[in-house]
Amino acid sequence: MKKTPNYKNQVRIYGAGGHSHVIKEVMRINGYEILDTFDDKPEQVHHASKNVAIGARENILNFPHEGAPVIIAVGKNSERAEISEFLNCNYEKAIHQSAIISPTSKIGEGTVVFAGAIIQPNTVIGKHVIINTGASVDHDNIIGDFAHISPKAALCGHVEVGEGSHVGVGCVVIPKVKIGKWCTIGAGTIVLKDVPDYATVVGNPGKIIKIKKHD
Numbered sequence: 001m002k003k004t005p006n007y008k009n010q011v012r013i014y015g016a017g018g019h020s021h022v023i024k025e026v027m028r029i030n031g032y033e034i035l036d037t038f039d040d041k042p043e044q045v046h047h048a049s050k051n052v053a054i055g056a057r058e059n060i061l062n063f064p065h066e067g068a069p070v071i072i073a074v075g076k077n078s079e080r081a082e083i084s085e086f087l088n089c090n091y092e093k094a095i096h097q098s099a100i101i102s103p104t105s106k107i108g109e110g111t112v113v114f115a116g117a118i119i120q121p122n123t124v125i126g127k128h129v130i131i132n133t134g135a136s137v138d139h140d141n142i143i144g145d146f147a148h149i150s151p152k153a154a155l156c157g158h159v160e161v162g163e164g165s166h167v168g169v170g171c172v173v174i175p176k177v178k179i180g181k182w183c184t185i186g187a188g189t190i191v192l193k194d195v196p197d198y199a200t201v202v203g204n205p206g207k208i209i210k211i212k213k214h215d
């Protein structure tokens with residue numbers, strides 16, 4: 001679907017939890033008007049969210065797929081992936097003005113990069129990824145779609161993170177390590193070796209505690 005020029009600097013936010021408030025703040029700083037906020041799960045809506053409309057999950061035919069671009073503002077990686085399957089919208093990115101992003105890096109549609117994050121040269125970041133507050137993603141990284149690099153995580157050069165994987169707050173990943181898809185790397189983990197798909201790794205040095213497909 002082609003983006004129409006009518007929606008310049010306008011965005012819609014899909015998700016009304018705490019994560020969506022961070023995204024909205026980035027977009028407002030960047031001069032965007034938030035036209036609508038949607039959520040499928042009223043019980044999870046943040047107390048500060050106002051005027052939240054019902055999402056597309058139970059309302060697929062009536063949902064306004066066409067219109068201003070959308071950011072899927074849901075923290076759970078598997079839910080962002082699922083929502084992107086049933087939405088037929090254009091997507092916007094949210095890049096905080098304090099993020100330092102190499103001009104030779106690439107960032108996919110729907111991805112958000114929060115305050116103080118750093119993305120170094122020749123790194124490729126997929127679609128609907130979260131590069132959270134103060135995360136450091138160094139040169140020649142490949143970050144898969146729907147991944148989440150949490151606050152203050154540090155990925156060295158030539159690191160790969162597979163689709164849907166979550167690298168927890170404050171993790172360290174040494175150079176050339178490959179983390180598979182839909183992995184969970186616990187808070188503060190030091191990753192010294194490659195991680196297979198669907199693994200949960202915790203500790204220093206990081207050890208696998210389970211291998212399980214996400215729900």
Ligand SMILES: CC(=O)SCCNC(=O)CCNC(=O)[C@H](O)C(C)(C)COP(=O)(O)OP(=O)(O)OC[C@H]1O[C@@H](n2cnc3c(N)ncnc32)[C@H](O)[C@@H]1OP(=O)(O)O
Nearest residue numbers: 132150151167168169184185186187188189200202203209
């Ligand atoms: C802005 C934001 O908020 S962004 C959000 C970022 N969020 C995060 O970084 C959270 C990351 N989550 C974690 O670290 C969690 O502890 C998880 C996901 C690893 C827990 O995974 P689970 O499979 O549920 O593990 P569970 O809680 O059952 O713990 C299993 C064992 O691992 C240990 N463990 C769990 N997490 C960690 C960790 N981060 N480091 C070391 N050990 C850990 C537990 O103590 C437990 O040990 P035991 O068997 O000796 O008692």
